[in-house]
Amino acid sequence: MAKSKKNTWVLWSKDEVKLLRKLFPRGRTREIADQTGRPLTAVRQKAYNMGLKTKKYRPWSANEVKLLKKLYPTENTRSIADKLGRPLREVKVKAYQAGFRKKRRPAPWSIQEETLLKKLHPDNTVPEIASQIGRSASTVANKARKLGLRKVDPYRGWSKKELNLLKKLYRSRMAEEIAEQIGRTVYAVRLRVFKLGLKKRSRYEETHRVVGGVKEKRCSRCKRWKAGSEFHRVRTCRDGLAIWCKECVSKSQKQRLAARN
């Protein structure tokens, strides 16, 4: 404040005049005031004395609009205004009227996000990582490239111990649980199961076998293998047999009755 008051009575320096000549015609009076430390009125008065005028509105050329369209989404509007030699406001209005929009710049990556990306990158697809991190796939791909992350063979490096554990667990556990236990991603686990052909064995094959010409079924309650005749007939089932053996069914019925009384 003190400076601007003082400056009001100080002669304009060569540099200040140069600034005035450059910026005033572009309607950037406020900026001249800020840079010289002079009040707006003083700036306007000086410009008037010098015979400077704010440039009249000139229509936008096709090339200017083209440039604006190209630059507006990513470049600072002030710098575009400078390039075009137009007042900032005019540029903003034009962009608004033409429907140009600023590209929203994604927020900078946090350390946690970067760490997660590095962890997930080797054996997850980019869209999967993107959905886990909550960013767009293109942003994730760009970031990965910047970090120099390379896709590694997702089948790499499964130790025998891991494979054995996987083979042991895949039938009874969900991929999520196995992934947790082995310390790999769900995607990696599913991929490995598929690669090993473990999925090919269906639930039907797991519970049916033929021993010595006799068809056997494994009871899903007592887990024992029993001949087909040990199961009640259920027409809606694929094999025509109940899931539980007769013994288990009657046990269960007795237990229910006991519980009721």
Ligand SMILES: [Zn+2]
């Ligand atoms: Zn049973």
